[in-house]
Amino acid sequence: GENVEQHPSTLSVQEGDSAVIKCTYSDSASNYFPWYKQELGKGPQLIIDIRSNVGEKKDQRIAVTLNKTAKHFSLHITETQPEDSAVYFCAASIQTGANNLFFGTGTRLTVIP
Amino acid sequence: EAGVAQSPRYKIIEKRQSVAFWCNPISGHATLYWYQQILGQGPKLLIQFQNNGVVDDSQLPKDRFSAERLKGVDSTLKIQPAKLEDSAVYLCASSLVFGRTEAFFGQGTRLTVV
Numbered sequence: 585g586e587n588v589e590q591h592p593s594t595l596s597v598q599e600g601d602s603a604v605i606k607c608t609y610s611d612s613a614s615n616y617f618p619w620y621k622q623e624l625g626k627g628p629q630l631i632i633d634i635r636s637n638v639g640e641k642k643d644q645r646i647a648v649t650l651n652k653t654a655k656h657f658s659l660h661i662t663e664t665q666p667e668d669s670a671v672y673f674c675a676a677s678i679q680t681g682a683n684n685l686f687f688g689t690g691t692r693l694t695v696i697p
Numbered sequence: 698e699a700g701v702a703q704s705p706r707y708k709i710i711e712k713r714q715s716v717a718f719w720c721n722p723i724s725g726h727a728t729l730y731w732y733q734q735i736l737g738q739g740p741k742l743l744i745q746f747q748n749n750g751v752v753d754d755s756q757l758p759k760d761r762f763s764a765e766r767l768k769g770v771d772s773t774l775k776i777q778p779a780k781l782e783d784s785a786v787y788l789c790a791s792s793l794v795f796g797r798t799e800a801f802f803g804q805g806t807r808l809t810v811v
Contacts, residue, residue, distance in 0.1 A: 590739075620802075626804055627803050628740065630799050633799065684745075684753065687740050
């Protein structure tokens, strides 16, 4: 089955700086790559997703890039704010939704005011 | 729009006891999923339903776990008997259309087996 690796496991940045989280996947059939933000005591919340026919997608301060050849994708958060502090998960699937989503192990992002 | 509702929020049981979790998906969502999230790990899919039918339960430990969605709306996940390694957060998620729309997660039920 699919194996998703995520780095780093923890990340601390100063407020206003950028944060980058990277993931790799193993199954070339995967074509849907969502990113989830999980705050303490809450379920994962989808923040952005990308499909394999797109190389980059942006939504305000958040962007995701995908390199299908190298089988890696990254989350970029610019102008970080304290409320960005959370655990971020990448995932991969052959379909949109939560069907057989394979998650990474998570990155705990701390934004220091 | 109301989100995915789960109950209880927390549960502590002794090993070998049984426990049940309940999930009410977003209204109109045909697909429902149960995920297990062990502390420090990403969620892992246990079972997914399309309406009241099981689409995939290949990762569900069927000797002790069971799940149902009898009327195609809310769902229950049961563990009997529980083991220490079942301590985790159990997340329910739903999506409008199978394989085509994003999934929304509930807050989860944190299970501690002692």
